[in-house]
Amino acid sequence: MRTGAAKSLLRASKPTITSLVGELVxxxxxxxxxxxxxxxIGRPGLIVELDGREFAGIGIEVSTGHxxxxxxxxxxxxxxxxxxxxxxxxxxQSIVIDAVASLIKExxxxxxxxxxxxxxAAVAAPGIVDPVDGIVENAPNIGWSxxxxxxxxxxxxxRSAPPLGLGNDARLAVIAxxxxxxxxxxxxxxxxxxxxxxxxxxxxDGRLITGSSGLAGEIGHMPLDPGGAVCACGRRGxxxxxxxxxxxxxxxxxxxxxxxxxxIDVKQxxxxxxxxxxxxxxxxxxxxxxxGADLGLGLSLLSDVMNPxxxxxxxxxxxxxxxxxxxxxxxxxxxxxxxxxxxxEVMVSTLGFDAVARGAACLAVDRIYQDPVGAAGRV
Amino acid sequence: MRTGAAKSLLRASKPTITSLVGELVxxxxxxxxxxxxxxxIGRPGLIVELDGREFAGIGIEVSTGHxxxxxxxxxxxxxxxxxxxxxxxxxxQSIVIDAVASLIKExxxxxxxxxxxxxxAAVAAPGIVDPVDGIVENAPNIGWSxxxxxxxxxxxxxRSAPPLGLGNDARLAVIAxxxxxxxxxxxxxxxxxxxxxxxxxxxxDGRLITGSSGLAGEIGHMPLDPGGAVCACGRRGxxxxxxxxxxxxxxxxxxxxxxxxxxIDVKQxxxxxxxxxxxxxxxxxxxxxxxGADLGLGLSLLSDVMNPxxxxxxxxxxxxxxxxxxxxxxxxxxxxxxxxxxxxEVMVSTLGFDAVARGAACLAVDRIYQDPVGAAGRV
Numbered sequence: 001m002r003t004g005a006a007k008s009l010l011r012a013s014k015p016t017i018t019s020l021v022g023e024l025v026x027x028x029x030x031x032x033x034x035x036x037x038x039x040x041i042g043r044p045g046l047i048v049e050l051d052g053r054e055f056a057g058i059g060i061e062v063s064t065g066h067x068x069x070x071x072x073x074x075x076x077x078x079x080x081x082x083x084x085x086x087x088x089x090x091x092x093q094s095i096v097i098d099a100v101a102s103l104i105k106e107x108x109x110x111x112x113x114x115x116x117x118x119x120x121a122a123v124a125a126p127g128i129v130d131p132v133d134g135i136v137e138n139a140p141n142i143g144w145s146x147x148x149x150x151x152x153x154x155x156x157x158x159r160s161a162p163p164l165g166l167g168n169d170a171r172l173a174v175i176a177x178x179x180x181x182x183x184x185x186x187x188x189x190x191x192x193x194x195x196x197x198x199x200x201x202x203x204x205d206g207r208l209i210t211g212s213s214g215l216a217g218e219i220g221h222m223p224l225d226p227g228g229a230v231c232a233c234g235r236r237g238x239x240x241x242x243x244x245x246x247x248x249x250x251x252x253x254x255x256x257x258x259x260x261x262x263x264i265d266v267k268q269x270x271x272x273x274x275x276x277x278x279x280x281x282x283x284x285x286x287x288x289x290x291x292g293a294d295l296g297l298g299l300s301l302l303s304d305v306m307n308p309x310x311x312x313x314x315x316x317x318x319x320x321x322x323x324x325x326x327x328x329x330x331x332x333x334x335x336x337x338x339x340x341x342x343x344x345e346v347m348v349s350t351l352g353f354d355a356v357a358r359g360a361a362c363l364a365v366d367r368i369y370q371d372p373v374g375a376a377g378r379v
Numbered sequence: 380m381r382t383g384a385a386k387s388l389l390r391a392s393k394p395t396i397t398s399l400v401g402e403l404v405x406x407x408x409x410x411x412x413x414x415x416x417x418x419x420i421g422r423p424g425l426i427v428e429l430d431g432r433e434f435a436g437i438g439i440e441v442s443t444g445h446x447x448x449x450x451x452x453x454x455x456x457x458x459x460x461x462x463x464x465x466x467x468x469x470x471x472q473s474i475v476i477d478a479v480a481s482l483i484k485e486x487x488x489x490x491x492x493x494x495x496x497x498x499x500a501a502v503a504a505p506g507i508v509d510p511v512d513g514i515v516e517n518a519p520n521i522g523w524s525x526x527x528x529x530x531x532x533x534x535x536x537x538r539s540a541p542p543l544g545l546g547n548d549a550r551l552a553v554i555a556x557x558x559x560x561x562x563x564x565x566x567x568x569x570x571x572x573x574x575x576x577x578x579x580x581x582x583x584d585g586r587l588i589t590g591s592s593g594l595a596g597e598i599g600h601m602p603l604d605p606g607g608a609v610c611a612c613g614r615r616g617x618x619x620x621x622x623x624x625x626x627x628x629x630x631x632x633x634x635x636x637x638x639x640x641x642x643i644d645v646k647q648x649x650x651x652x653x654x655x656x657x658x659x660x661x662x663x664x665x666x667x668x669x670x671g672a673d674l675g676l677g678l679s680l681l682s683d684v685m686n687p688x689x690x691x692x693x694x695x696x697x698x699x700x701x702x703x704x705x706x707x708x709x710x711x712x713x714x715x716x717x718x719x720x721x722x723x724e725v726m727v728s729t730l731g732f733d734a735v736a737r738g739a740a741c742l743a744v745d746r747i748y749q750d751p752v753g754a755a756g757r758v
Contacts, residue, residue: 188591204595209588211686224603235716
């Protein structure tokens with residue numbers, strides 16, 4: 001969120017700043033207060049604080065088994081969270097898009113009733129997206145290919161549509177994780193989201209790595225086992241086939257087991273799995289151990305390639321973290337080539353399943369920084 | 380080379396700029412000329428050109444089978460190149476360091492006799508380095524571990540030592556490749572150097588990815604085959620064991636074959652290998668084909684992870700490129716998950732074996748940008 005407006009203010013002359021601040025205060029985006037004197041000579045400086053309590057951006061996560069909305073103020077306060085289990089994998093796309101449109105409508109409605117203006121909404125999809133044209137290009141784990149999502153949403157929302165954005169789930173989540181990170185010295189971060197697919201987002205020296213066409217972070221199909229299982233993508237030995245949610249569940253349970261029933265909410269199934277592990281079920285523990293080892297293998301690769309200060313386990317990994325993290329750390333310690341494993345710390349997301357929608361909301365709210373007057377001026 | 384001095388000038392006031400330019404001209408780092416009028420109204424602006432023909436930085440490459448020096452001006456002109464075959468792998472470290480010290484002395488001497496001042500020298504090592512303390516931490520392919528190289532060089536060079544720097548070979552080479560890149564629209568680049576080991580350097584959005592401790596780009600030990608060969612590092616299935624120079628030569632020739640004789644210069648051995656391929660030798664062609672396929676496999680992974688616009692094959696790959704590049708491209712097209720393989724182009728380094736020393740010289744010459752007066756002022 002350290003973008004446009006804030007940065008360009010730094011180079012503006014004093015009268016320009018005064019006029020800009022006045023405009024931001026009028027719009028409710030900033031408020032003035034006075035600095036304490038603390039021994040300095042001269043007139044105390046004017047402190048301008050980010051305000052924007054009257055504004056929010058909406059982030060929408062479309063995942064394999066649910067859709068979720070988060071409304072966030074420019075100061076990072078969560079105003080609304082809505083979660084709907086939805087079998088996105090198997091339902092018709094138009095039904096899913098209807099549901100997303102309804103979720104946006106409901107959330108903007110709630111915000112409006114609370115006196116908060118929606119500056120935009122952004123959707124996070126679990127796959128390859130074209131953010132410029134608003135198209136989900138390829139999301140094999142929900143069976144979407146070349147879906148013009150933003151166009152379809154605009155059609156459904158009509159003239160009441162807020163400005164809409166689109167991004168990849170892990171690339172948006174890593175922004176939320178980085179902005180909320182405890183240790184202020186960490187500026188090189190890998191975020192990995194576990195679901196049926198595996199996605200990644202990289203922060204390097206405080207900046208999101210996008211790659212030349214916004215696709216950096218496609219880590220789910222790293223070819224780690226030439227003799228391995230065939231992936232949903234048709235290739236063999238992809239990392240997803242080793243550490244994706246389906247891989248874990250298939251290792252942990254027979255095919256008629258309820259934990260493999262995708263019509264049941266994924267959180268519920270993970271709770272069941274963890275309950276079995278807690279009870280000492282051998283097959284469950286062995287499955288979690290195997291996933292931990294394979295997770296460590298792939299993360300050792302990413303650690304050597306990117307040399308991050310921290311790796312954050314997100315998505316389903318957060319739910320099973322205490323059964324996999326020791327194995328992850330052990331394999332990484334043995335496998336990373338750099339001394340002391342490059343001083344990289346593996347940790348569990350504190351945002352968990354909330355990171356993606358939160359990251360999408362960050363993207364939506366970012367409009368205020370890119371174009372404060374335009375974003376705040378519209379009703 | 381778009382660093383400090385040039386950037387901060389942009390924000391300075393006119394009198395400050397005039398005074399700075401005067402100082403740079405006095406130091407021989409810049410020269411003034413006048414713009415053509417081309418129809419503009421008012422006094423023609425003053426054009427300040429980078430000069431610095433009287434200054435150079437020296438880059439030293441320490442590789443498995445040779446050491447090399449390149450002297451480069453701030454405008455990118457190569458003044459001197461020196462290449463000495465040296466069995467760095469098997470010789471005692473102190474003998475190698477003696478040779479490097481001599482190479483620096485000879486090169487600075489030649490520069491001095493040509494009326495060019497040396498602003499610094501930087502050494503590129505094929506492994507993990509600590510640039511702050513000047514230590515080669517771990518370079519298994521030359522058998523170096525925790526070697527305080529810069530200290531040892533300073534001792535040998537005495538008071539005549541230029542300011543010395545240290546970096547990793549691939550991370551320095553990618554800078555030279557990027558600065559010399561033909562296509563001005565490419566700002567996301569992966570450079571891969573093939574030798575006994577495999578190294579990588581990444582440019583993302585025009586910036587070198589360093590990672591949290593300067594180690595990003597350790598791609599040689601990516602675990603791509605759990606059932607594969609044991610690597611020099613002790614791990615199994617590292618990419619180096621599939622596409623490193625030793626892997627190629629062992630695939631191509633019997634163990635008593637001269638191409639495996641490390642006392643013979645590597646370029647000579649590669650010429651022999653290519654001659655055999657040209658003559659249609661089946662074992663050689665099969666070996667090159669297999670290396671091409673495994674190279675494509677690893678590069679597909681890196682392409683998905685980093686989404687580069689271009690991948691540049693450097694080091695020994697440049698010598699055998701016409702026998703591997705088709706296979707690399709075919710495997711990548713089949714394996715990369717992003718549509719149209721993320722529009723990534725695989726190309727052969729135009730600098731070849733010169734990239735590393737050139738990149739190290741860029742680091743040495745960079746002192747002029749970081750501290751023009753300090754760098755140019757010393758004799």
